[in-house]
Amino acid sequence: MTDNASLPNRALVADPDPARLAETVAALAAAGFMVRSVSDAGSLAAALESEPWDVLVVDNDLREFLPRNSVPVLLLLDPENELDVTALEGWTIADYTYRGQPPAFRVHRALVLIARAAERTRRRSEAESLRESLRKVSAAIRSTIDPGLIARHLVDGIGEALGAEHVWFTTFPDTRVPQVSAEWNAPGLVPGVLPGELTDEIATFELAERLWAEAEVQPLPKRAPSGESGGAGDTGGAGAPSASVVVPVGEGDLVLGVIWIARPDTAQEWTRAEIGLIQHVSGNLAYGLMQSHLIGAQQQVMYKLQELDQAKTDFLTTVNHELRTPLTSITAYLDMIRAGAGGPLPAGVERMVDVISRNAERLRRLIEDMLTVSHQDTSGDLELSRVNVGTLLRLVVSTLQPLADSRSLSHTVMHAPGTMTVQADEAKLEQVFANIISNAIKFTPNGGHVAVSSGVTSDPGTVPSVVVRVEDTGVGIPETEIEQVFTRFFRASNASTAAIPGSGLGLAIAHDIVERHSGRLDVESALGVGTTVSVRLPLDTES
DSSP states (O other): OOSSTTSOOEEEEEOSOHHHHHHHHHHHHHTTOEEEEEOSHHHHHHHHHHSOOSEEEEEGGGGGGOOOOSSOEEEEEOTTOOOOGGGGGGSSSEEEEETTSOHHHHHHHHHHHHHHHHHHHHHHHHHHHHHHHHHHHHHHHHTOOOHHHHHHHHHHHHHHHHTOSEEEEEEOSBTTBOOOEEEEEOTTOOOOOOOGGGSSHHHHHHHHHHHHHHTOOEEEOOOOOTTSOOOTTOOOOTTOOOEEEEEEEEETTEEEEEEEEEEOTTSOOOOHHHHHHHHHHHHHHHHHHHHHHHHHHHHHHHHHHHHHHHHHHHHHHHHHHHHHHHHHHHHHHHHHHHTTTTOOOOHHHHHHHHHHHHHHHHHHHHHHHHHHHHHHHHOOOOOOEEEEHHHHHHHHHHHHHHHHHHTTOEEEEEEOSSOOEEEEOHHHHHHHHHHHHHHHHHTSOTTOEEEEEEEEEOOTTSOOEEEEEEEEOSOOOOGGGGGGTTSTTOOOHHHHHTTOOOOSOHHHHHHHHHHHTTOEEEEEEETTTEEEEEEEEEOOOOO
16 A cells, blocks of 8 residues: 555556456546556466555456455456355455446445555554553553552553543452552543542442453443533533543452543544453553552561561560679679688588579570570671581580589490581581580480481582481480471470470571571481481581
């Protein structure tokens, strides 16, 4: 089709009848067409390939040689010719006229075909432009989780894309979406007056609910200007929008909101393409609002948890300070008493002082554990250096030997030959082994056994690791509770029943420290048989 309206239309005429061909060419030329004529199939094919045409006027005898394309086709038939209408469906735009009709009629039908093709091209261009505009609206809706911005993008985008006068949107009270409303008005227009169907909240909800259930929209009746009698939804007033549509917004079986779009009187009727695109945008709108509401609720929960976590940290810090100050004074005076600063102690009083001293030591360890938890929550820094695991284990075992002796426990230590080193924070790693070994001693009845061993392992597909195992013949842990032993303040039910002292922080702290060293801590236990705790840390292979 000719792009420039000032240029003549181009017509290709194909007819094996010389006389009819000549009169058709003459009529088209007289009407301002640029015409080329052919009389056989070969010439027709060559002409079609040589240049573009605005219309093809082809005798029915040559129809079968025409390609299926978008160029308008006018067929010339005899009245007695049988032509199934479906034969015209191969061309986007086609028509026919009889051979005996005046040549001027052929010109008229050719012009009609060209006009239809131009209108079809215009509509396709407008539809594609609208599709692209509404695609941008959907993209803008998906780009934010702010409900107000989502509603703003919707009404602004639809208003500009559809050349509307007014766009109004609101959600209904629902736990899945925020309550939000927005309105757009074309430049120079005052806010639109809602049609009667949308002035009552309950009636608006019922209308949207019905439309959503029927998967439909509702064009509203045109409203009369001031002084005339209007139909349903008439609110009166000169200049009131008259071509409007109500679109429900929903998800699943429930309606969530409604969109009202009003266009000027001069606008064409709503097309199915427009309605389909608006419904597509409303689907993205519902999803965007639900996501924003869900993410907003999650953020509020996160902020609340952060506040609670900070309050917990502040509490632990305060309690640690308030407990450590008097405890320091208590232990200092106990040391002075036991050193004889107040004179010799009677045998009974000395035993009392020993009990006080042991419980003060328990309280000190509990405070240190709580302080460790507080520090781990606020700082993840590790002071790494090369640590000899065997040397560190011997130090921890020798420190805890008196505790094992007081329980009459046999205590064995076995190390693989050679030096085993890891990159670690030595103080924190010492705390890990101290917590694990002291737990083993504490939960093993008098006369039991605790074994500490270390070695190097290198499983296929893994890096070489140092593995430390602490095995005891203690009370064990119920199978259903093993997964919870790394939870802070958790204590196994049998430990609580037996009144074995502890805070439930030792393994939790050890597990956290090991993981921060890219290691792994595992627990195996059988009730009444004993527990094995394994610590696996990457071997330092640097010389």
